[in-house]
Amino acid sequence: MVINAYVRENAGDAALLSVCLRHVREAFPDGEILIAGMEDAAVHPTFEGARNIGSIRRYVADGTVSLPRRLLRKAVVGAASGLATLLPRPLARVVLRALPAEARREADAVMSADLVVSNGGGYVLARPGLDGHQNVYFVLLPAMLAQKANVPVVWAPESFGPFPSGLQRKLVGKVLRRSAAVLARENVSVTELRSCGIPDQRIERAVDSGFAFAPEKRTDWRARLGVGPADRLVGITARRWLAPAAQERYERELARTIDAVQATGARAVLIPQVSTDYLGDDDRIVERRIRDYCTSGPLMIDEVVDYRDLKGIYDECSLLIGTRFHSVIFSLTSYVPCVAIEYEHKTGGIMADLRLGDWVVPIAEVTHDKLWALVEPLLKDPAPYRAILDANLPGYIARAESLPARLREAV
Structure with missing residues (x-):
């Protein structure tokens, strides 16, 4: 059960x-x-x-x-x-x-x-x-x-x-x-x-079981988004979390960062990790506002996407600026560098486990300057970040696969 x-x-x-x-x-x-x-x-x-x-x-x-x-x-x-x-x-x-x-x-x-x-x-x-x-x-x-x-x-x-x-x-x-x-x-x-x-x-x-999630790729996301194989994609996930005035600041600061990303020649894509009517928790509502705050016209996935297909869009990204933490996990397991925006302690805790704590910004403290200080170096040279993933991620994923043995012991 x-x-x-x-x-x-x-x-x-x-x-x-x-x-x-x-x-x-x-x-x-x-x-x-x-x-x-x-x-x-x-x-x-x-x-x-x-x-x-x-x-x-x-x-x-x-x-x-x-x-x-x-x-x-x-x-x-x-x-x-x-x-x-x-x-x-x-x-x-x-x-x-x-x-x-x-x-x-x-x-x-x-x-x-x-x-x-x-x-x-x-x-x-x-x-x-x-x-x-x-x-x-x-x-x-x-x-x-x-x-x-x-x-x-x-x-x-x-x-x-x-x-x-x-x-x-x-x-x-x-x-x-x-x-x-x-x-x-x-x-x-x-x-x-x-x-x-x-x-x-x-x-x-x-270890969070999301690190063991590896569905088969079923969607050609680059064709679906109309971008070429050489285009760099930077994913962004956002959510409703703060009081209205603070929420607007967070959204506008993300929009400024998206404009800066696209000024480098990369393409930003807003990704709805959650798209449910339950409790009004639909990331598309937030991300439409962020898109409208931008001056550079980012891409946006504006439909409900099956959770298995959604994993594939993160595989195509060169970088993720992620508020929804499982969007960060989906990206990390594809060795995509991430800047994580923390709204609950799971974000900082798991990023620290992976020696990635320097790339976490609390959601109430999000500013373009703080995000860009982390994002710009990763756009220029992701190799040091990926070296940390190479050293820590394989063992972490292996631990995520240990639950079956623990279930048998419980019975």
């Missing part, structure tokens, strides 16, 4: 799910795999051959229903499911049978599985207040139900934290201490887990 999957229009999360499914199949070739995630099973009944059953999280957060109904769903389903984790197992199953169908499917599936794997990513975190509490609760809930039935739970390589509340840290610590394996994908997450009372021997340092 793979839980906490997201949506395929987020190319990074789709890649993590793709790799997770491949690793589960390698570990258990004869196993049946089910997915519980944020995609509606009626719209997307499968993902790469595994059946999607929906999830409690998707049901209570369904944006197609009114806010009062969502709040009611969270209250009723959250309370009933939480009660089930406290009752003796026979009574717990009676309570769970009263859940709505989609929520009941996930509860039944995790409690009857041989293994539950929480998909890799960066969603085990919280903000202050009620919203942060409910996010942590619903992320952990499937694992809590599985543990109620003595089903082993593995947390595939994740970023953990921040957890601003003591109550949040207490719940995270309780669930993760009872898990079969907890894999943290950077050192700052290890520190966050320690703050939750998880001993070092229960925490395993791992």
